[in-house]
Amino acid sequence: MRLAGFYLFALGVALLPILFPDNYFVIVVGASAGLHVILAVGLNLLMGYAGQISLGHAAFFGMGAYASAILTTRFGWPSLLALAAGLLATGALAWLFARPILRLRGHYLAMATLGFGVIVHVILVQATQWTGGPDGLSGIPALNLLGWRVDGDEQWYGVIMAAMLLVVWLTLNLVDSQVGRALRAVHGSEFAAQMMGVDTGRAKTQVFVISALFAAFAGSLFAHQQAFVSPDSFNLTVSVELVTMVVLGGLASTFGAVCGAIALTLLQQGLVVFEDYEMLIHGALLMAVMIFMPQGLFVGLSQAARRVRHRLKRRQPLPST
Amino acid sequence: MPELLLQFLVTGITVGSLYALVGLGFALIYNASDVVNFAQGEFVMLGAMTAIALLNAGMPLLLAAIIATSLTVLVGLLLERFAIEPAAGASVVTTIIITIGAAIFLRGVALLLWGKDFHALPPFSGEAPIRLGGATVLPQSLWVLGVTVALVLLVRVFLNRTLLGKALLACSFNRTAAQAVGINVKAMLRLAYGLSAGLGALAGILIAPITFSSYEAGVMLGLKGFSAAIVGGIGNPMGAVAGGLLLGVLEALGAGLVSSGYKDAIAFLFVLMVLFFEPTGLFGHKAAERV
Amino acid sequence: MKASWWKTFLVSTLLWAGVNLAQAADPIKIGSFLTVTGPASFLGDPELKTLQMYVEEINAKGGVKGRKIELIHYDTGGDAKDAVSFVKRLIKSDKVDLLIGGTTTGDTMAVVPDVEKEGIPFISLAGAVEIIEPVKKWAFKTPHTDRMAAAKIFTDLRKRGLSKIALITGDGGFDKSGRTQILKLAPEYGMTLVADESYGNKDTDMTAQLAKIRAAGAEAIINFGLGQAPAIVTKNIKQLGITLPVYQSHGVASKTFIDLAGDAAEGIRLPAAALVVAEQLPDTDPQKPVLLAYKTKYEAKHGPVSTFGGHAYDGLLIAVAALERAGSADKTKVRDAIEQTKGLIGTAGVFNMTPEDHMGLNVDAFKLLEVHNGAWRIVE
Numbered sequence: 001m002r003l004a005g006f007y008l009f010a011l012g013v014a015l016l017p018i019l020f021p022d023n024y025f026v027i028v029v030g031a032s033a034g035l036h037v038i039l040a041v042g043l044n045l046l047m048g049y050a051g052q053i054s055l056g057h058a059a060f061f062g063m064g065a066y067a068s069a070i071l072t073t074r075f076g077w078p079s080l081l082a083l084a085a086g087l088l089a090t091g092a093l094a095w096l097f098a099r100p101i102l103r104l105r106g107h108y109l110a111m112a113t114l115g116f117g118v119i120v121h122v123i124l125v126q127a128t129q130w131t132g133g134p135d136g137l138s139g140i141p142a143l144n145l146l147g148w149r150v151d152g153d154e155q156w157y158g159v160i161m162a163a164m165l166l167v168v169w170l171t172l173n174l175v176d177s178q179v180g181r182a183l184r185a186v187h188g189s190e191f192a193a194q195m196m197g198v199d200t201g202r203a204k205t206q207v208f209v210i211s212a213l214f215a216a217f218a219g220s221l222f223a224h225q226q227a228f229v230s231p232d233s234f235n236l237t238v239s240v241e242l243v244t245m246v247v248l249g250g251l252a253s254t255f256g257a258v259c260g261a262i263a264l265t266l267l268q269q270g271l272v273v274f275e276d277y278e279m280l281i282h283g284a285l286l287m288a289v290m291i292f293m294p295q296g297l298f299v300g301l302s303q304a305a306r307r308v309r310h311r312l313k314r315r316q317p318l319p320s321t
Numbered sequence: 322m323p324e325l326l327l328q329f330l331v332t333g334i335t336v337g338s339l340y341a342l343v344g345l346g347f348a349l350i351y352n353a354s355d356v357v358n359f360a361q362g363e364f365v366m367l368g369a370m371t372a373i374a375l376l377n378a379g380m381p382l383l384l385a386a387i388i389a390t391s392l393t394v395l396v397g398l399l400l401e402r403f404a405i406e407p408a409a410g411a412s413v414v415t416t417i418i419i420t421i422g423a424a425i426f427l428r429g430v431a432l433l434l435w436g437k438d439f440h441a442l443p444p445f446s447g448e449a450p451i452r453l454g455g456a457t458v459l460p461q462s463l464w465v466l467g468v469t470v471a472l473v474l475l476v477r478v479f480l481n482r483t484l485l486g487k488a489l490l491a492c493s494f495n496r497t498a499a500q501a502v503g504i505n506v507k508a509m510l511r512l513a514y515g516l517s518a519g520l521g522a523l524a525g526i527l528i529a530p531i532t533f534s535s536y537e538a539g540v541m542l543g544l545k546g547f548s549a550a551i552v553g554g555i556g557n558p559m560g561a562v563a564g565g566l567l568l569g570v571l572e573a574l575g576a577g578l579v580s581s582g583y584k585d586a587i588a589f590l591f592v593l594m595v596l597f598f599e600p601t602g603l604f605g606h607k608a609a610e611r612v
Numbered sequence: 613m614k615a616s617w618w619k620t621f622l623v624s625t626l627l628w629a630g631v632n633l634a635q636a637a638d639p640i641k642i643g644s645f646l647t648v649t650g651p652a653s654f655l656g657d658p659e660l661k662t663l664q665m666y667v668e669e670i671n672a673k674g675g676v677k678g679r680k681i682e683l684i685h686y687d688t689g690g691d692a693k694d695a696v697s698f699v700k701r702l703i704k705s706d707k708v709d710l711l712i713g714g715t716t717t718g719d720t721m722a723v724v725p726d727v728e729k730e731g732i733p734f735i736s737l738a739g740a741v742e743i744i745e746p747v748k749k750w751a752f753k754t755p756h757t758d759r760m761a762a763a764k765i766f767t768d769l770r771k772r773g774l775s776k777i778a779l780i781t782g783d784g785g786f787d788k789s790g791r792t793q794i795l796k797l798a799p800e801y802g803m804t805l806v807a808d809e810s811y812g813n814k815d816t817d818m819t820a821q822l823a824k825i826r827a828a829g830a831e832a833i834i835n836f837g838l839g840q841a842p843a844i845v846t847k848n849i850k851q852l853g854i855t856l857p858v859y860q861s862h863g864v865a866s867k868t869f870i871d872l873a874g875d876a877a878e879g880i881r882l883p884a885a886a887l888v889v890a891e892q893l894p895d896t897d898p899q900k901p902v903l904l905a906y907k908t909k910y911e912a913k914h915g916p917v918s919t920f921g922g923h924a925y926d927g928l929l930i931a932v933a934a935l936e937r938a939g940s941a942d943k944t945k946v947r948d949a950i951e952q953t954k955g956l957i958g959t960a961g962v963f964n965m966t967p968e969d970h971m972g973l974n975v976d977a978f979k980l981l982e983v984h985n986g987a988w989r990i991v992e
Contacts, residue, residue: 022704023705024700024701024704024705025705027704028697028700028701028704029697032697047414053413053414053417100597103600104596104600105600106413107351107357107413107551107555108551108555108596108600108601108602110357110413110417111547111548111551111592111596112592112593112596114544114547114589115548115589115590115592115593116589116593118544118585118586118589119586119589119590119593122582122583122585122586122589123586125582125783126580126582126583126586126783128788133785133788134718134783134784134785134787134788135717135718135721135740135742135785135788135789136692136718136721136722138721138722138724138725139725153700153704226693226696226722227725228692228696228721228722228725230692230693230718230722232690232691232692232693232718233691233692233693236544240421243414243417243418244418244421247414247415247418248418251412251414269701272686272687272698275648275687276432276433276649277429277433278429278649278687279425279426279428279429279432279649280426280429280430280432280433281429282422282425282426282429283422283423283424283425283426283427283428283429284422284426285422286418286419286421286422286425286426287404287419287422287423287426290408290411290415290418290419290422291404291407291408291419292407294408294411294412294415324827325823325824325827328819328820328823328852329820329823331819332817332819332820332823333820335817336816336817339816432649436657437648437649437653437654437657438654438868439654439839439840439843439868439872441843441871441872441874443874448847448850448851448874448875448876450850450851450852450853452853456823457851457852457853458851459851528816531816531817531844531847532816532817532840532844533840533843533844533872535840537650537651540814541814541816573817573819573820574820576811576820576821577820577821577823577824581809581810581811581812581818581820581821582783582810582811582812584811584812584815585812
């Protein structure tokens with residue numbers, strides 16, 4: 001029963017392309033939302049459960065993407081091996097940075113992660129001989145899954161959704177495990193958690209590495225799906241968008257992050273039609289949601305639904321039709 | 322070589338003054354409300370763009386500057402009233418998203434009002450460079466420097482010598498206690514936002530003849546101002562000023578001596594290093610964590 | 613019974629006719645994705661305005677072969693990821709017949725894989741030579757390449773007897789690609805690079821880099837960049853008291869640049885399309901009427917022209933001519949017709965495409981301009 005919501009979600013994901021075959025908003029936007037979900041769910045582990053803000057998460061996303069892009073195009077590595085190498089490198093770097101960065105608190109942590117993100121972005125732009133510079137790298141070969149070449153938008157929808165469901169399932173289990181409980185203790189009061197014998201530094205490092213790994217994983221998929229990477233897909237704006245997804249959906253709720261990621265992806269697609277007014281509306285919406293639903297859309301809307309249900313129940317008895 | 326170094330220093334101090342003013346705005350607002358206002362850079366942009374628009378409409382520069390600053394102060398007050406006050410008590414991340422939302426919103430307004438073009442303000446007193454040893458300085462740089470020093474001194478005197486300023490500082494240390502001794506915390510909050518917006522607008526007007534302005538000009542400045550405030554220890558106004566100057570000089574030296582492409586990376590690497598060794602900035606007070 | 617049979621016949625005939633009519637009047641859909649916001653908005657904005665203005669005009673005149681044109685546009689904000697997603701949306705969801713867009717080289721190169729896979733004619737408005745070299749079956753472009761700009765600058769330098777050059781470029785795609793071409797061509801023209809500096813496109817001060825250039829002993833400075841940064845470079849050069857000849861790229865060929873840089877812009881030279889100096893062309897120049905017509909129309913509605921809007925005009929012109937020659941919106945036929953574009957006079961020059969050359973301009977299409985008394989004038 002614990003995973004009922006998950007199965008429902010998986011069913012929806014599988015049914016959508018059957019109900020709306022060859023539909024851009026399902027296949028292409030859906031795949032893009034799927035990648036965002038992987039990123040947001042990972043970031044939510046760090047922000048929602050461990051209470052550590054990160055304004056540089058796009059850097060890990062970019063490292064995964066560029067690892068795959070560079071290793072496959074310049075060195076001819078098989079795509080799965082490149083993906084694994086990307087995960088390994090990103091994980092190692094995250095582990096190295098975790099201790100000094102996570103010692104910081106609040107806005108200082110925000111600054112440090114932001115700075116980290118900017119530095120990685122500058123390197124992607126400047127190290128032209130490796131990264132192709134601001135114009136990026138093109139010609140990334142198709143993802144090869146043990147002989148199956150993933151090509152075409154429908155196949156990508158399948159692969160990204162499968163990856164996304166795997167990540168969500170892993171996360172749901174992780175949150176319920178001992179690590180998850182340690183994390184929540186850290187979020188509540190780090191000092192108290194230490195008193196209770198939780199190795200808070202270790203717990204924070206673990207979750208930092210895990211969320212970096214999720215991001216790098218999404219990055220590798222992204223690179224193969226687009227067959228092209230450029231630094232602007234991994235800049236500060238993207239980091240801020242990811243934080244927005246997590247907060248918009250509702251912190252410390254995996255499905256909140258899922259909701260936030262999907263909502264923001266759809267919002268971006270929807271707002272395009274407003275052209276010059278897009279920015280204005282985007283900003284106003286962000287402010288409004290955060291002011292009126294500081295707990296996020298998922299919690300905010302489900303509370304509202306509960307209130308309505310409550311009121312309906314009290315009014316009683318509704319005529320049966 | 323010494324001539325080059327002098328030139329880098331001149332450049333660094335000019336740019337650094339700007340960062341200092343923006344950083345000062347961050348610090349004042351943080352002091353009063355524990356909020357890092359990511360729309361601070363947009364105040365800079367609004368000040369510059371409004372002044373340019375008024376000037377183009379035929380207004381004399383001084384009047385345009387005064388009106389532009391007042392309008393930006395008004396925007397700051399509105400932001401406080403309608404976006405920050407209703408979200409009182411929200412978490413750090415929530416307020417960050419709110420102010421980022423406000424920044425995007427203000428950018429959107431500027432886009433609709435003034436389009437996407439870059440606009441310039443004419444320099445206040447000519448463009449003939451002044452020789453300074455082996456280096457050259459623009460008269461406008463002297464304006465930037467002079468006004469920044471004046472503003473920083475004014476803010477310092479205000480905070481340390483006047484009752485209102487002391488009340489503002491008191492809020493930053495302990496809001497409940499401040500309330501208890503009869504300080505109108507809400508009014509202090511508005512004061513901080515108005516003051517920060519005004520400082521930002523002035524910075525924008527000062528720098529517009531050198532760097533031009535457009536609806537997006539506030540983004541990078543906001544970031545650098547935030548870095549300045551953090552390096553100085555957030556909530557320490559004079560620390561933010563020192564942080565801004567330090568960052569500006571470092572960037573200029575980095576661009577001149579190491580690599581211009583990696584200039585931003587060098588600046589942020591410096592910020593990271595500071596934080597790794599001094600987790601609360603160079604001049605931050607080390608507050609005990611509440612359990 | 614009989615009546616109902618008649619009714620059915622009548623209704624179905626009408627329906628059939630209706631469907632046919634609808635098909636005939638079905639608009640031709642042109643998809644466009646431009647950088648209308650973001651750092652390259654000063655390129656994308658006039659491009660979009662131009663497309664909208666001329667699509668309206670074409671439709672008012674009855675469209676192409678009796679079919680109206682429908683323009684569907686998305687703003688990429690300069691993010692290649694969005695460009696890819698919008699091109700998919702244009703192809704799959706909006707089902708457009710051809711694509712005009714890709715303000716920046718980054719956006720263009722990002723969508724090329726999809727364009728080639730789906731097989732849809734695509735006219736790019738971006739500069740870099742890599743878009744058409746090697747030739748891509750479905751991709752064309754209208755602006756001059758950065759290699760032509762570099763060649764034009766070097767030719768003029770040689771004429772003036774200057775050979776030691778200092779280069780300063782931004783960190784954008786246009787800048788870096790231009791830098792590559794300059795480095796590549798320099799030896800051919802006997803140029804030696806004594807300094808090679810760069811800046812961030814959002815930077816507000818380049819004096820540190822220029823102070824180094826001042827100390828490097830160059831005879832001329834070349835700045836390859838877009839937007840406000842070259843104007844800041846220009847101002848900074850004057851501020852540092854540097855009096856060397858300065859060359860800019862075609863990326864700043866607009867009145868805005870002169871306005872921003874002010875007095876410091878005097879004497880600066882750059883290669884650009886003839887559009888900004890249309891009035892100064894001799895009356896015998898076949899391009900003159902085309903340029904003046906576009907300029908008058910654009911300026912009546914939107915203010916000073918830039919060459920960038922001209923690229924969009926050229927793209928639309930090529931597309932419409934190809935649609936008319938192809939006689940339908942069939943993708944393969946339109947592509948072939950674009951490739952056969954011959955002697956078409958646009959704002960950038962005269963287009964002569966071939967299967968090997970998907971741009972079709974030669975270096976003569978560039979004019980060398982100089983800023984004189986706050987306006988452009990032709991040097992040659």
